[in-house]
Amino acid sequence: MKPHTLSVLVENKPGVLSRVTGLFSRRGFNIESLAVGVCEEPGMSRITIVCIGDDAQIEQVMKQLNKLIDVIKVSDLTENDRVERELALIKVNAEPGSSRAEIMQLASIFRAQIIDVGSRSVVLSVAGDTKKIDALEKLLRQYGVKELVRTGTIAILRGSKTVKSAK
Amino acid sequence: MKTGAKILIEGLQREGVETLFGYPGGVVLPIYDELYNSSLRHILVRHEQAAAHAADGFARASGRVGVCLATSGPGACNLVTGIATAYMDSVPIVALTGQVPTNLLGNDAFQESDITGITMPITKHNYLVKRTEDLGHVVREAFFIARTGRPGPVLIDLPKDVSTKEIDFEYPESENVSLRGYQPTYRGHSRQIDRALELLIEAERPLLYIGGGVISSNAAEELLQFAESLMIPVTTTLMGLGAIPCDHPLNLGMLGMHGTRYANYAVTESDLLIAIGVRFDDRVTGKLDTFASQAKIIHVDIDPAEIGKNKRVDVPIVGDAKSVLKEMIARIQKKKDYEKWLARIRAWKEKYPMRYPKDGSLRPQFIIEELSALLKGEGIIVSEVGQNQMWTAQYFGFKKPRTWITSGGLGTMGYGFPAAMGAHFARPDEVVFDIAGDGSFQMNIQELGTVSHYRIPVKVAILNNRFLGMVRQWQELFYDRRYSYTELPPVDFVKVANAYGIDGMRVEDPSDVRAALSAAIETDGPFVLDFRIEREENVFPMVPAGAAINEMIGGHCE
Ligand SMILES: Cc1ncc(C[n+]2csc(CCOP(=O)(O)OP(=O)(O)O)c2C)c(N)n1
Ligand SMILES: [Mg+2]
Numbered sequence: 093m094k095p096h097t098l099s100v101l102v103e104n105k106p107g108v109l110s111r112v113t114g115l116f117s118r119r120g121f122n123i124e125s126l127a128v129g130v131c132e133e134p135g136m137s138r139i140t141i142v143c144i145g146d147d148a149q150i151e152q153v154m155k156q157l158n159k160l161i162d163v164i165k166v167s168d169l170t171e172n173d174r175v176e177r178e179l180a181l182i183k184v185n186a187e188p189g190s191s192r193a194e195i196m197q198l199a200s201i202f203r204a205q206i207i208d209v210g211s212r213s214v215v216l217s218v219a220g221d222t223k224k225i226d227a228l229e230k231l232l233r234q235y236g237v238k239e240l241v242r243t244g245t246i247a248i249l250r251g252s253k254t255v256k257s258a259k
Numbered sequence: 260m261k262t263g264a265k266i267l268i269e270g271l272q273r274e275g276v277e278t279l280f281g282y283p284g285g286v287v288l289p290i291y292d293e294l295y296n297s298s299l300r301h302i303l304v305r306h307e308q309a310a311a312h313a314a315d316g317f318a319r320a321s322g323r324v325g326v327c328l329a330t331s332g333p334g335a336c337n338l339v340t341g342i343a344t345a346y347m348d349s350v351p352i353v354a355l356t357g358q359v360p361t362n363l364l365g366n367d368a369f370q371e372s373d374i375t376g377i378t379m380p381i382t383k384h385n386y387l388v389k390r391t392e393d394l395g396h397v398v399r400e401a402f403f404i405a406r407t408g409r410p411g412p413v414l415i416d417l418p419k420d421v422s423t424k425e426i427d428f429e430y431p432e433s434e435n436v437s438l439r440g441y442q443p444t445y446r447g448h449s450r451q452i453d454r455a456l457e458l459l460i461e462a463e464r465p466l467l468y469i470g471g472g473v474i475s476s477n478a479a480e481e482l483l484q485f486a487e488s489l490m491i492p493v494t495t496t497l498m499g500l501g502a503i504p505c506d507h508p509l510n511l512g513m514l515g516m517h518g519t520r521y522a523n524y525a526v527t528e529s530d531l532l533i534a535i536g537v538r539f540d541d542r543v544t545g546k547l548d549t550f551a552s553q554a555k556i557i558h559v560d561i562d563p564a565e566i567g568k569n570k571r572v573d574v575p576i577v578g579d580a581k582s583v584l585k586e587m588i589a590r591i592q593k594k595k596d597y598e599k600w601l602a603r604i605r606a607w608k609e610k611y612p613m614r615y616p617k618d619g620s621l622r623p624q625f626i627i628e629e630l631s632a633l634l635k636g637e638g639i640i641v642s643e644v645g646q647n648q649m650w651t652a653q654y655f656g657f658k659k660p661r662t663w664i665t666s667g668g669l670g671t672m673g674y675g676f677p678a679a680m681g682a683h684f685a686r687p688d689e690v691v692f693d694i695a696g697d698g699s700f701q702m703n704i705q706e707l708g709t710v711s712h713y714r715i716p717v718k719v720a721i722l723n724n725r726f727l728g729m730v731r732q733w734q735e736l737f738y739d740r741r742y743s744y745t746e747l748p749p750v751d752f753v754k755v756a757n758a759y760g761i762d763g764m765r766v767e768d769p770s771d772v773r774a775a776l777s778a779a780i781e782t783d784g785p786f787v788l789d790f791r792i793e794r795e796e797n798v799f800p801m802v803p804a805g806a807a808i809n810e811m812i813g814g815h816c817e
Contacts, residue, residue, distance in 0.1 A: 103440060107387070111379060118380050148567070155564035161384040161404060164440040257439055 095124060096150050096170045097247045099255045100139040103162040104130060111160050112139060121145060121153050125178070125222075125244030133257070136164060140246045142222075164257045169247050176247040179217065180225045181207075185236035186214045195235060202228045213238060221245070263391040263422040264293040267355070270398030271299060273430055276326050278302060278317065278684045280310035280677075282337075284330020285370060286357035289422040302684070302713060305705040307334050309677035311341020312703070314352040316678030318345070319664045320639055321685035322477060324405050325352040331359055332370030335416070336377070340671060342412045343381040347668025348498060349475060351410035353401050354378075360420040361389055375416050383411030391424040396434070403436040408443030409562040410475055443561060447578030452586050455533070455557045455574050460593050462531035462555075464600040465491045468514065471498030471667065472536015472560060478581035479503070479660040482535070485584050490597055491533070492604055494522040496543055497652055498667045499536070505636070505656035511604065512613070515543035516802045517649045520611035520811055523802070525604055526551050527809040535559040536580045539569040540668070549807035559583050613653055614814065615796075621769050623647070623722045623792045627654040629772045630692065630720065633780065638690040639664065639682045643675040643699030645729035647722045649798040651694045662689075673702025679717040680710060690718070690780055697723040697747055707759040710785040718779040720788045724796065725749055732797045736812075756787035763787035 102108045109128060116123050124142040131138040143153065150168065157166045182204075186192040188211075195214060199206055204218035218228055222245055229240060249255065261269075267290060271279070278300045283291045294301050304310045307329040314325030329338050335356040345352045359368040375387045384404050386397050394417075401413040459465055473482055479502045486493050486509050493503045494511040503510045514522040526532065532554040537543070544550040547569060557574040558566045566575040576583055615624040627650055630640075636658040642648040642665045657663045664682055666674040679693040693700075700721050710717050722728075727745040734742050753763035762782060766775045766789065779786040799813030 107375065107379075110376070114379055152564065152568060159562070159564055161438060161441045 093144055093146050095142050095144050096168055097174070097176065097245060098141045098143065098154065098157075099167045099169055099247060100141060100157060100163060101131070101133070101165040101255065101257055102137050102139060103164065104135050104137045105162055108137070108162045109139070111162060112157065115156055115160065116143070116153070119153070119156060121149065125242070127244035127246045136257070140244065142245050165255065167255045169249065169255070172253075173250045174247050175250060176221045176245050177219050178222055178225055178245045179219045179243045180229070181241045182216045182218065182229060182232060182237060183213055183239040184216065184232050185212065185238060187212060191235050195232065198228065198231055204228060260425040261428050262289060262293070262425050263394050263417065264289040266391065266394050266428055267398060267417070267422070268293045268297050268299065269430060270395060271326065272297075274324065274398070274402045276324070279326040279328055280304050280313040280681065281328030282307045282310060282330065282334060284334050284357060286331045286359060286419040287328065287422075289419065290328065290355070290357065290417070301328075302680070302709065304677065305708040306703065307337035308341050308673065309680070309703050309706045309709065311338045311352065311354060312344065312671075312674050312677035313681035314354070315341060315345045315350045316641060316664055316681030317685045318350050318352055318681075319678070320661055320682035322475075322661065323351075323685070324402055325350070325681060326355065327352065328355045329357070330370065331357045331374070332372045335374040336372055339377060339381070342378055342414065344666050344669045344671045344674055345412040346381045346383070348471060348666065349410050350412065351405040352412045353405055354412060354414040356414060356416050357422070358387065358416045358418040361418045362420070364418065374414065378414050381412070382414050385414040385416070387416045388421050389418065391421050391426050392428075394421065395428060395430060399434060400436050400438065404438075404441065408441070444563070444577045445561070445579040445582050447559065447576040447583035447586055449586065449590070451574055451576045452583065452590055455576065456587065456590055456592070458531055458555055458557060458574060459489060459491075460595050462595070463597070464529045465489075465531040465533060465597065466525050466529040466554075467491050467493040468496075468526065468532050468534040468537055469493055469499040469502050470496040470535070470537030473499055473502045473580045474536075474660045476536065476561070476580040477660070478536075478584050481581055481584035481588065483507075485588050488588065488591060489594055490601065492525060492601065494518070494525060496537055496540070496667070497665065500652060500663045501657035501660045504658045506658075511608075513652055515808065516545065517653065517798050517800065518808070519613060520800055520814060521604060521607035523808040523811060524607050527553075527807070528603075529554045531555050531557070533557045533559075535584070538565045544569065545802045545806055545808040611814065619769065620793045621767060621772070621791060623650045623790070623796060624654045625769055626720065626722065626772055626790055626792070627651050627694070630776050631655045633773065633776050634690060638662065638692060639679075639686060641665065641675045641679040641682055641691065641693045643693070643695045644670045644672045645696045645699060645727065646724070646732065646796070646798050647694050647696040647699065647728070649729075650722065653798075672696070672699040676700060676703050676706050676717070676719060680706065680715050683715050683717055691716070693717055693719045695719055695721045696728060697721055697725060697750065697752070698727045700752070701750070704755065707756060707761060707785075711759040711761050714784040716782075716784050718786045718788070720776070720779070721752055721790060722792050723752070723789050724792050724794045726794060729798070731795070735795070735797070736801075737803070752787055752789040761785050761787055763789065765789040765791065767791045
């Protein structure tokens with residue numbers, strides 16, 4: 093059981109997201125994260141799904157996804173050389189004084205940006221892979237994370253290889 | 260200028276639809292108005308569930324797409340069980356539903372229900388058509404998707420304003436449907452096919468395990484040719500009955516929970532299972548680890564998701580059963596002698612025949628055998644669900660594909676009677692019987708109204724045990740005979756039939772069975788037979804839930 097990153101190319105049609113997510117819940121597969129948006133192909137969207145399962149389960153997920161008429165292509169990027177990114181916005185308690193300075197220091201180590209400063213809190217924006225965001229979040233917990241928003245992972249293959257419809 | 264309703268009706272005609280089953284209501288008024296003048300024959304059912312089952316029965320009997328129509332909200336929701344039934348057994352139907360006008364969608368308007376949302380998990384695909392301009396190609400796509408690849412139900416939801424709006428529209432003379440996300444594989448991979456044939460040469464005890472996929476791909480002939488040319492014995496699932504003639508020497512009958520002993524023993528001892536158009540359902544495999552545990556497995560299916568789903572497979576072949584079998588036959592180079600294995604199977608067949616007590620009481624198995632003898636194994640036999648279904652599967656002796664119609668995957672009580680109506684419209688020259696249980700028949704008994712109205716010559720043979728018999732059987736065997744809510748009070752089904760203007764007969768004595776069945780067959784219209792059978796008769800042999808399939812109980816032969 094390990095996390096798999098699936099890149100799913102779909103028709104950009106109403107209901108397609110619920111077809112995809114419905115399939116996961118109905119067949120008892122868990123979604124760790126999901127990100128969706130339009131892509132380079134007109135009329136298509138790309139969904140990146142991170143899910144955990146053994147090889148047989150993941151194979152079954154992919155086959156079931158492929159059966160959906162509105163799904164054009166499903167690829168498992170897990171075994172491929174790829175880059176993954178996720179964006180998180182984190183609102184942290186930051187009373188003026190020493191904790192605020194410490195938070196700013198952490199931010200710079202993680203190449204996070206402070207994108208909003210309030211009188212008692214700051215908002216950090218951080219991009220990176222899941223592990224990096226988890227690590228920053230953990231460090232920030234001591235100050236009090238008031239709110240955390242994550243986009244879910246997106247991924248792309250390194251080099252010139254692409255995930256495209258074969259047709 | 261044409262209305263959406265007109266475009267829809269024209270589309271149905273262009274798809275070759277002649278008959279559809281439906282029930283009207285507010286938002287489908289424009290469609291019904293269009294039907295009023297059209298050449299399409301619309302059969303008014305008495306409950307929308309029956310419309311879906313009738314479309315399904317039509318599809319199974321004919322191999323063509325069945326069509327049903329219902330209004331929004333309650334009408335659409337009443338189709339749901341029928342759609343799910345068709346989905347589980349991969350039956351091509353197109354379900355048309357009315358919907359509230361687009362400007363009211365999502366408003367909890369009168370008789371609004373999100374039927375595309377509700378049916379998403381039980382359709383192959385579905386559409387909510389929001390523009391009349393899209394309707395023409397949606398109809399084409401829907402039929403294309405329903406009947407190609409692994410067949411299945413497709414639903415089209417039509418808001419009222421989409422049906423009433425007028426647009427300029429002509430169906431293109433020929434338009435190929437092409438969907439970039441849907442390209443089923445029909446031809447098996449030749450490397451894999453060769454590998455399968457190699458395994459057959461290595462094998463000593465091969466067995467063909469055949470399911471509904473062989474029926475739906477019309478591959479019975481190829482199956483027979485393949486089995487005969489290599490002399491491989493054949494067992495079929497409930498859905499595969501009829502793929503090989505019951506009296507064929509290579510036939511082992513049905514396997515699984517209520518399969519023959521010899522079929523289940525053969526699976527257990529086989530060293531090579533050639534599975535075609537099957538899905539290793541739990542009612543077939545029993546305890547999965549022990550199912551065909553000595554065998555290598557070749558699995559042929561048009562749906563890649565079925566291959567390796569429940570059981571590890573040695574040679575996966577994605578493709579249409581007919582095409583793959585043809586290719587396999589063409590590529591046979593060597594043959595092997597399996598005579599020792601065939602002899603072993605013959606010995607099992609002799610030692611463990613299907614048997615039931617013959618003590619002068621009215622046994623359901625006897626009724627089925629008598630019917631089979633009268634029809635000479637011909638006709639179309641539809642069943643309900645429960646003991647009636649299993650006795651029919653075990654004792655009728657099907658000879659041809661598409662003559663046995665039953666709800667396998669979903670096991671829907673109430674399926675049989677409306678499905679039998681549909682089967683009649685598909686094959687009007689055949690005698691159509693619904694073998695019913697008293698419980699199941701009462702689930703869609705209102706369709707007596709429909710068969711009476713149109714004089715649909717469906718014969719209902721109720722194996723009346725005044726029990727929800729199959730459930731009672733489990734209570735007897737596994738719940739200490741505590742018959743919790745499974746006893747049904749007697750119903751005079753003949754009187755009920757008479758109230759609808761239908762003839763019927765009650766039968767209590769085995770010696771009257773043949774005459775009663777003949778009377779039903781000779782009657783022009785519908786007929787209801789109420790067989791008062793031995794109340795606590797069981798279906799044997801039986802594999803208890805979770806046991807290995809060679810651990811069968813009963814069968815009156817130990
Ligand atoms: C719609 C539905 N509800 C419940 C069941 C569960 N069930 C399976 S068989 C059965 C009993 C069927 O009784 P009857 O139609 O009289 O057939 P018998 O087994 O007596 O031949 C029941 C309740 C079902 N299969 N379908
Ligand atoms: Mg009964």
